[in-house]
Amino acid sequence: MWFKRLSILAIVITVAGCQSLPQQTDKKMPEKAEPNKEQQTPSGVTIHPYDREEIQRQKIVIPEQKTKQQFDDGRQLPAFKNLMQKTQTAYRQGQWNQAQGFAMQAQRIAPQSSETFLYLALIANQQKQPANAESLARRGLSYAQSNAMKKQLWSIILKAGQMQKNQKNIQQAQTAIKSLS
Numbered sequence: 001m002w003f004k005r006l007s008i009l010a011i012v013i014t015v016a017g018c019q020s021l022p023q024q025t026d027k028k029m030p031e032k033a034e035p036n037k038e039q040q041t042p043s044g045v046t047i048h049p050y051d052r053e054e055i056q057r058q059k060i061v062i063p064e065q066k067t068k069q070q071f072d073d074g075r076q077l078p079a080f081k082n083l084m085q086k087t088q089t090a091y092r093q094g095q096w097n098q099a100q101g102f103a104m105q106a107q108r109i110a111p112q113s114s115e116t117f118l119y120l121a122l123i124a125n126q127q128k129q130p131a132n133a134e135s136l137a138r139r140g141l142s143y144a145q146s147n148a149m150k151k152q153l154w155s156i157i158l159k160a161g162q163m164q165k166n167q168k169n170i171q172q173a174q175t176a177i178k179s180l181s
Contacts, residue, residue: 114140
């Protein structure tokens with residue numbers, strides 16, 4: 001019992017001792033020190049300045065690019081082209097599952113290609129999955145680089161909105177298609 005009280009008392013004294021404030025000194029730091037001279041602070045720390053010139057800020061001029069920059073989304077890869085041809089062939093023949101499989105393989109090769117999202121959205125519309133088709137088309141819009149691709153993706157969103165009877169999506173898609181024409 002007395003040991004417990006003694007240990008609690010020791011902890012309280014230790015914590016109280018750690019929380020005491022440092023003593024204030026009336027010394028003031030010099031306003032301006034001579035260059036390359038050591039400076040003494042009130043806390044006793046010595047500052048050793050560097051023998052370097054002052055760093056100056058310079059404005060960087062970036063030349064404007066006149067052509068629209070396109071990012072490499074992987075469409076030029078031979079494997080991607082081959083899979084997209086197989087996707088198109090299967091889609092034209094109405095083989096939705098096979099077309100979807102090819103498009104998903106192509107998407108793994110080039111995940112930022114809007115063309116894969118276009119075909120996956122078309123297939124979802126054919127399989128009566130308008131919510132999925134809309135989602136895929138909107139994702140494809142984020143990667144679309146040409147107005148023609150954006151227009152095709154918006155037409156899929158329009159069709160999905162019509163299937164869902166969603167007036168907001170229909171109006172939004174119609175407005176976007178008109179602005180791209």
